[in-house]
Every structure is written in C-alpha cells, then in structure tokens.
Amino acid sequence: MTENPSHILVVDDDDQVRRMLRRCFEDEGYRVSEATDQAGVETALENGVDLITLDLNLGRTDGLTIARSVRQSWDLPIIMITGKGDMIDRIVGLEIGADDYIAKPFHLREVLARVRSVLRRSGPRADAPASGPPASIAFDDYVLDLDRRALRGPDGDIRLTSGEFDLLALFARHPHRVLSRDQIMDLLKGHDWAPNDRSIDNQIARLRKLIEANAREPRLLKTVRGAGYCFTPQSLQA
Known part of the structure; x- marks a missing residue:
C-alpha cells in the first residue's frame, strides 16, 4: 500500500456493486468511501476525495445532477458508470466535465485501468485534497x-x-x-x-x-x- 493512497468515492445505490468496487479498490491499496445520494457525496467531499466513480442511474437521485453539483465547486476527476444504451447520458456527462465513462456490465480490470489512467492524467490532484475549480x-x-x-x-x-x-x-x-x-x-x-x-x-x-x-x-x-x-x-x- 502506498504511503498516501488516493481516495476514491464510490457513488452507487446498488449495495452489491458498491461492495464489489470497494473490495477491488482496497485490494489495490486505495482508500475508499461510499455514497448513495447527494447528501452522502457532499459529506465525503468535505473529507477530501481524489476521484469519484458515479453511477448515473441512481434510484432516488439523478447522477447527472450530482455531477453538475460536483463540477460547480470541486476540481476532481469523475468516472461515470452508465447502462450500455445510455448514450445521451454519456454525452451530457462528458459535456459537464466527466473525465471518462464505463458501460455496464463492466470488468473490474477495466475499471482499475481507467481509474489509474484518470488519476495519472489528473496529476497533483491525485495526491492532494480536492480544491475549487481551476481558473x-x-x-x-x-x-x-x-x-x-x-x-x-x-x-x-x-x-x-x-x-x-x-x-x-x-x-x-x-x-x-x-x-x-x-x-x-x-x-x-x-x-x-x-x-x-x-x-x-x-x-x-x-x-x-x-x-x-x-x-x-x-x-x-x-x-x-x-x-x-x-x-x-x-x-x-x-
């Protein structure tokens, strides 16, 4: 495990998916928090997050709404998780600033590869608390x-x-x-x-x-x- 592991926030209303992603990320040495809605996301962000995996099809909350809210106040990578046919949501998500997307069903090795790639591209943000949007x-x-x-x-x-x-x-x-x-x-x-x-x-x-x-x-x-x-x-x- 690295001395200062990156902190990943998993946002999904499916308990099984959250547990699976948590176990996958923790096995690779990452810190992991979970959230199922807007309130949970806001609480986690206050403690410093380096990357979010965000399911767009949340039961009680629109994932795109959460993505927009995050982008208004925070500068950190977002990887969207979408259904295979949700092309419009993918386009809108990328438009509002998401860094990548993963289509369901997904393979955990693909998720890890995309997380590593986005964290590398995000540079210093991967090892520091999230801050406001860049000017x-x-x-x-x-x-x-x-x-x-x-x-x-x-x-x-x-x-x-x-x-x-x-x-x-x-x-x-x-x-x-x-x-x-x-x-x-x-x-x-x-x-x-x-x-x-x-x-x-x-x-x-x-x-x-x-x-x-x-x-x-x-x-x-x-x-x-x-x-x-x-x-x-x-x-x-x-």
Whole structure:
C-alpha cells in the first residue's frame, strides 16, 4: 500500500456493486468511501476525495445532477458508470466535465485501468485534497484563462473566436484522449449539428496555425487516423 493512497468515492445505490468496487479498490491499496445520494457525496467531499466513480442511474437521485453539483465547486476527476444504451447520458456527462465513462456490465480490470489512467492524467490532484475549480489551464508555453475566455502565449494574448476557445478548452479538459469528430460535435453543439458540418475541422486547422510551431506537422493537436483528434501537450497544469 502506498504511503498516501488516493481516495476514491464510490457513488452507487446498488449495495452489491458498491461492495464489489470497494473490495477491488482496497485490494489495490486505495482508500475508499461510499455514497448513495447527494447528501452522502457532499459529506465525503468535505473529507477530501481524489476521484469519484458515479453511477448515473441512481434510484432516488439523478447522477447527472450530482455531477453538475460536483463540477460547480470541486476540481476532481469523475468516472461515470452508465447502462450500455445510455448514450445521451454519456454525452451530457462528458459535456459537464466527466473525465471518462464505463458501460455496464463492466470488468473490474477495466475499471482499475481507467481509474489509474484518470488519476495519472489528473496529476497533483491525485495526491492532494480536492480544491475549487481551476481558473486556468497551463499547457506547454500557453495559458488558457477560463474566466477571461482568453489564451495567452509566449508573446501575449492570442485572439480566438468563441468556438475556437470552446474547442481548445474541451481538448484541455480531456488531454491525451482520442475524441472522435462526432464526440466533439456532440459535446460542443449537442444535437444541433448536421453530418456535413465541417466547422470543427476548420477550427482545428485555425488552432493549429495559432499554437503549433508547424501546423503541417502538429505536435499539440494530432490527427489519429480513422479515430479523431488527440490533444498531446508535453506539460499540463490546472
């Protein structure tokens, strides 16, 4: 067991699932707390939590409501657990800031792999008590100011359209994760987009010209052939 194990909050109204996840995480050396509703989540968060696994289909409480509430006051990773067909809930959950999702039925080895991956990506947050939401995200030589909706580079502010800012903020919140074009469109525009809408591709092309040393050989906003796009900064701090 590590000296300062990460603290995982398991939110699920199914006693069997909670016990199974608790046993799985504790066997790997993590600290574990449990909650079944909003009140339980709030109590646990006051004691410091590093990551939440959140079942969206809670009996008495809407999991998306809990996710929104957490995001308003806390900056910590959330992994959603959803039913296999709950695509709309997954999209909404990612849109409000969830870091990943796991579809039921799941394998415990997959859950552990995703938890480890998210904790690694979350950096210092994994070993420290949760704090308030970040005002900015720094990556490589840039700072994305979420309050001012501005991007600052080595030579000062970089002018972005509203759509370009939202797109870059989306990538910055999901670093080193491949996002398909459809996922990006759903997260940014909901269902209000047409299959022939190429605005995302145009915005990515413009962002590359603004933040890449060589837009033709992108290092930050990479194309993953046949899969989508991936934001791959060398350093990232929220």
